Amino acid sequence: xxxxxxxxxxxxxxxxxxxxxxxxxxxxxxxxxxxxxxxxxxxxxxxxxxxxxxxxxxxxxxxxxxxxxxxxxxxxxxxxxxxxxxxxxxxxxxxxxxxxxxxxxxxxxxxxxxxxxxxxxxxxxxxxxxxxxxxxxxxxxxxxxxxxxxxxxxxxxxxxxxxxxxxxxxxxxxxxxxxxxxxxxxxxxxxxxxxxxxxxxxxxxxxxxxxxxxxxxxxxxxxxxxxxxxxxxxxxxxxxxxxxxxxxxxxxxxxxxxxxxxxxxxxxxxxxxxxxxxxxxxxxxxxxxxxxxxxxxxxxxxxxxxxxxxxxxxxxxxxxxxxxxxxxxxxxxxxxxxxxxxxxxxxxxxxxxxxxxxxxxxxxxxxxxxxxxxxxxxxxxxxxxxxxxxxxxxxxxxxxxxxxxxxxxxxxxxxxxxxxxxxxxxxxxxxxxxxxxxxxxxxxxxxxxxxxxxxxxxxxxxxxxxxxxxxxxxxxxxxxxxxxxxxxxxxx
Amino acid sequence: xxxxxxxxxxxxxxxxxxxxxxxxxxxxxxxxxxxxxxxxxxxxx
Numbered sequence: 001x002x003x004x005x006x007x008x009x010x011x012x013x014x015x016x017x018x019x020x021x022x023x024x025x026x027x028x029x030x031x032x033x034x035x036x037x038x039x040x041x042x043x044x045x046x047x048x049x050x051x052x053x054x055x056x057x058x059x060x061x062x063x064x065x066x067x068x069x070x071x072x073x074x075x076x077x078x079x080x081x082x083x084x085x086x087x088x089x090x091x092x093x094x095x096x097x098x099x100x101x102x103x104x105x106x107x108x109x110x111x112x113x114x115x116x117x118x119x120x121x122x123x124x125x126x127x128x129x130x131x132x133x134x135x136x137x138x139x140x141x142x143x144x145x146x147x148x149x150x151x152x153x154x155x156x157x158x159x160x161x162x163x164x165x166x167x168x169x170x171x172x173x174x175x176x177x178x179x180x181x182x183x184x185x186x187x188x189x190x191x192x193x194x195x196x197x198x199x200x201x202x203x204x205x206x207x208x209x210x211x212x213x214x215x216x217x218x219x220x221x222x223x224x225x226x227x228x229x230x231x232x233x234x235x236x237x238x239x240x241x242x243x244x245x246x247x248x249x250x251x252x253x254x255x256x257x258x259x260x261x262x263x264x265x266x267x268x269x270x271x272x273x274x275x276x277x278x279x280x281x282x283x284x285x286x287x288x289x290x291x292x293x294x295x296x297x298x299x300x301x302x303x304x305x306x307x308x309x310x311x312x313x314x315x316x317x318x319x320x321x322x323x324x325x326x327x328x329x330x331x332x333x334x335x336x337x338x339x340x341x342x343x344x345x346x347x348x349x350x351x352x353x354x355x356x357x358x359x360x361x362x363x364x365x366x367x368x369x370x371x372x373x374x375x376x377x378x379x380x381x382x383x384x385x386x387x388x389x390x391x392x393x394x395x396x397x398x399x400x401x402x403x404x405x406x407x408x409x410x411x412x413x414x415x416x417x418x419x420x421x422x423x424x425x426x427x428x429x430x431x432x433x434x435x436x437x438x439x440x441x442x443x444x445x446x447x448x449x450x451x452x453x454x455x456x457x458x459x460x461x462x463x464x465x466x467x468x469x470x471x472x473x474x475x476x477x478x479x480x481x482x483x484x485x486x487x488x489x490x491x492x
Numbered sequence: 493x494x495x496x497x498x499x500x501x502x503x504x505x506x507x508x509x510x511x512x513x514x515x516x517x518x519x520x521x522x523x524x525x526x527x528x529x530x531x532x533x534x535x536x537x
């Protein structure tokens with residue numbers, strides 16, 4: 001194992017626990033909480049879905065967050081080297097996969113963050129008022145303007161990570177309370193609109209028969225895998241900088257519950273607004289997809305609301321904060337990997353911004369390409385979750401529980417249930433989820449489901465995963481050959 | 493709003509928001525204690 005590797009220096013730590021918790025919450029709360037959760041609840045049985053969603057919080061999100069916090073705290077290294085150190089050199093490629101998957105998501109996520117910033121600007125300048133949101137979206141998405149906003153989002157996030165963990169902590173302490181405040185204001189506004197009770201009824205009314213539908217359970221599990229950030233490698237990255245005597249279990253539960261609290265508020269906000277303003281179009285709105293709901297329907301709904309321009313600005317500002325804080329964590333993940341490889345932070349960030357601009361450009365200029373990447377690496381995250389569980393098994397799940405999770409600083413001790421979930425339940429969930437999504441994709445394009453160059457096929461997933469796996473195996477071999485050369489963090 | 497929807501809403505919001513709020517308060521109390529020990533000269537290693 002890479003036991004000789006110097007890890008992150010003691011001076012690079014979160015100054016306070018609030019800093020760690022707020023930064024990690026910022027990572028977890030992203031656009032998926034605001035634009036995906038309400039749609040998925042609405043189209044999957046409302047209250048029944050919520051029951052399954054809360055259950056999987058304990059069977060996927062929290063257990064994996066505990067693993068991530070433990071790995072980061074124990075190894076004090078980025079994903080690839082942390083896997084090598086804790087699960088053995090042969091497991092480094094799994095850490096490499098986790099890192100590569102999050103990096104690929106970062107490339108197109110900065111495009112999404114750019115969209116949010118552009119719409120916030122448009123809501124302030126009044127460009128969205130009185131016009132046709134569909135036409136505005138069509139002329140903007142996929143154009144050179146989207147590339148420019150992608151560059152702006154990337155530059156903003158890099159300027160925060162430039163100052164290291166202290167920069168991340170400072171910005172999280174400002175943006176996350178503001179984000180929470182904005183979402184609370186918007187939710188209160190939505191529930192006080194005439195007719196909003198129908199939205200609450202729709203959101204919370206359970207359809208007990210729906211609980212027999214396996215798709216609802218799989219959608220609830222997917223939502224946990226995609227919107228809590230568990231198993232992405234991002235929590236591991238922030239945990240590198242947590243203080244030595246800091247707790248793991250309470251932090252994990254806190255982040256998971258905080259993330260889901262925001263999702264619930266977003267669900268109330270969106271569905272109450274839809275039911276109060278335009279209940280007749282709810283099927284169209286829910287079926288419009290993430291971008292359709294957010295960038296076409298929400299401006300239309302705000303337009304019809306009293307003081308709608310004001311609340312529309314709040315909505316897109318909240319979305320921008322959510323996107324930026326998540327983007328910051330992804331950039332820190334890549335930066336940390338480069339620092340582990342011997343670069344100083346500033347040079348690493350130079351590489352990240354050049355790489356981000358270059359590899360994000362196709363997603364900025366083509367929605368089909370962005371959707372392809374979202375599909376391929378979204379399913380890839382399930383494999384990342386599986387790899388975390390497997391790496392924990394290689395280290396020894398009970399040993400991890402005893403030596404890290406329940407070690408000094410733990411606010412409460414995690415029982416053996418966690419070991420069982422990580423050893424048996426999470427791997428089973430990951431395999432079932434991946435198989436289900438790939439099976440579903442077969443139905444989307446029955447003729448060309450194996451086609452490697454179409455947007456959402458099984459073929460494109462298999463081809464890109466194969467290339468990624470070859471890359472991470474080679475990368476792990478290269479890291480092994482470099483042996484125990486030092487990390488550059490001390491010189492940054 | 494139907495009684496069933498109301499019960500589910502209270503249960504889900506109670507678990508999620510109540511759980512989050514309770515943990516936040518717990519953490520805030522613990523953090524004060526840890527900060528006090530740091531000030532007393534037990535640096536983080």
